[in-house]
Amino acid sequence: MLITKRSRDFVNSSIDDQLKIIQIPRPVWVIFALTPSTNPIATLNYKVLLSLMTRNSIVLSPHPAAKET
Structure with a gap:
């Protein structure tokens, strides 16, 4: 797999x-993150990161309907 340098880095x-x-x-705006009920922890970690x-x-x-863990 050939890895090339990105043309734009934001x-x-x-x-x-x-x-x-x-x-x-600079920051764009406020991100509103909806999380599904199927895998809330993994999705939250990804979106926060x-x-x-x-x-x-x-x-x-x-x-x-997401379960508390």
Whole structure:
């Protein structure tokens, strides 16, 4: 499998010494995360991890039928 460099990176800061530009990504908005009743813990972990990586705030809404663990 060939791994190539991504053309755009929206998570990490980038510095262009030639043009003297520093790009710092900023948060997009508030993420509203609905969680299913089938696997609430795994889905919550995944969605929270992604929102932390992209520096976005997150509102979690578990399904009422989800079991408490």
